[in-house]
Amino acid sequence: MTDLDPADGVRALELDRAHVFHSWSAQGSLTPFVIAGAQGTEVWDFDGTRYLDFSSQLVNTNIGHGHPAVVEAIQRQAAVLPTVAPAHANLTRGEAAARILALAGSDFGKVFFTNGGADANENAIRLARLTTGRDKVLSTYRSYHGNTGAAIVSTGDWRRVPNEYARGHVHFFGPFAYRSEFWSDSPEQESERALHHLERVVQAEGPASIAAILLETVPGTAGVLVPPPGYLAGVRAIADRYGILLVLDEVMAGFGRTGDWFAWKNRDLNPEGIVPDLFTFAKGVNSGYVPAGGVVISESIAHEFDERVFPGGLTYSGHPLAMASIVATIDAMRDEGIIENAARIGRDLLAPGLARLAERHPIIGDVRGLGVFWALDLVTDRESREPVSPSVVGALKAGLLERGLLPFTADNRLHVVPPCTVSDAEVERALEIYDEAFSALS
Missing domain, CATH: 3.90.1150.10 (Aspartate Aminotransferase, domain 1)
Known part of the structure; x- marks a missing residue:
């Protein structure tokens, strides 16, 4: 001090x-x-x-x-290359992406870097809509996904209401056994009834109109709502049944918060080992030392854009100072x-x-x-x-x-x-x- x-x-x-x-x-x-x-x-x-x-x-x-290793990495990068346009290749950005993908597993092929969690969710929604050719996004009332156009309307809490300018968003009730919307008397019953409710919403909205189900793996600001047994697997099954993509928001729950690299990798939360189609991150990836976030994209979705232009971008996507802090953070988390x-x-x-x-x-x-x-x-x-x-x-x-x-x-x-x-x-x-x-x- x-x-x-x-x-x-x-x-x-x-x-x-x-x-x-x-x-x-x-x-x-x-x-x-x-x-x-x-x-x-x-x-x-x-x-x-x-x-x-x-x-x-x-x-x-x-x-x-x-953390000294992260601070030093930022300082070292600033002395070499403090900024670079996203169209150029950069070693530090490539190293950051490689480390994140190694943690995510072989189902994932690319990382699209953003400036934070809100625009990560924004671009995950964009990817889902472009890939499926559908419009609607389903998300829970007890959720927060960020304060940009589609992200804030995906959000379920009060902050959505004065900001409802984006199209195609539908909300449903997720599980919350302590304050159940489903009159359940056990976590298992809460899961079963919440899944029934979700499937009925999908059916009523028209499955062919729904691009994605967007969930915080563990809703954070809404109250650390740990999903009950079978819920994540049940949502994955509903998504698969109707050709809908599953997008998991790991902005708050990722990078150690639940005691695993990602909440969806935590076997206490996801014993069935289900895998999302897309997931987003920010916050803990570098503890906010430099603003950063991103979307981790499955191999199949990434290949959709091999010959097709992805209509999205950010001036500071993969900013080298942020990338250096990500590399140092992941290395320190693993080594320590x-x-x-x-x-x-x-x-x-x-x-x-x-x-x-x-x-x-x-x-x-x-x-x-x-x-x-x-x-x-x-x-x-x-x-x-x-x-x-x-x-x-x-x-x-x-x-x-x-x-x-x-x-x-x-x-x-x-x-x-x-x-x-x-x-x-x-x-x-x-x-x-x-x-x-x-x-x-x-």
Whole structure:
């Protein structure tokens, strides 16, 4: 931590409030948290106060803050070739694509690089429509796919409603056993009924009009909704039955978050081993050190464009600084056992630790997740499962900050999403802070 001047913190806030327009916010009432620096699992302000970052910013700093190998790779690339047009070949871009495809497996042949998750989903939708000659895209109400034209309309939550300018989008209810839309009384029944609902939507919309089913493998912002047994395999079967492509959004769930390289590769989520036709990534591929995302394209879809022009492109597709950070991130994750650490932390520490919290605090109605991807559903009482008010979540957030933890909250939930590099001691410290903050609420 370098020399810090509290006056710089005041200046940062003044400049922000005078000039910066924030996303998803009414501008007049904002008082954003000012971050001066970060390293590993911690961030700090200009007063030198340190906080455990159990938000991973926007659930994307999977390798932690300031990983030296990734920082060095960006610096080294900047000194050699800081930018290049996407039409040219570049060694670093090729290395990044090769590493991603090696992780994805032999079913996949190419990577189309984008600037982030939203335009990754945008281009996955474009590929599906062009390949099938169909228009409609089906996605769930409990989802977030990004804030570009088709991606935001694929999104199911409230952010879609003021932005519905794109065509051909249909929504359905995915499984969520704790707040079931299907009156189910077990995860297996939830899966069966959700699949029946999806197939009926497909039939009612006209299968020959549907290009793709787009799913977050594990819906993240919607509440870390781990799919119940058989659901992913059932969706794959429905897609195959009607000639529909399956697109999995791995923007938040990928690159270690669930304790595997990709959530769809995680055998706890996908024991049948189903494979999507396309999947998207961003966030954890390089922890957001440089904006990057992409679409991983199956061999069969990639070959559709051997003689046919793909009508899409981005000036910064495969930007060399982003590519260097991807190569370094994947290498470091493999060499340092970071994926394995995320799986162990979830299994041995977070799962039992969050369960103990729920035993102590009746406000916690449900605990769900895996790896370093968890959510606590907060309720007024466990019998009714009525969500707590925004004021309660606000008080909890303030209490966590006071105790030195930067949280991620959404609606009536507290998401527990530290970097994949988090240590045992940091998890234990965080669990103590959560316990104290929940106790203070009551």
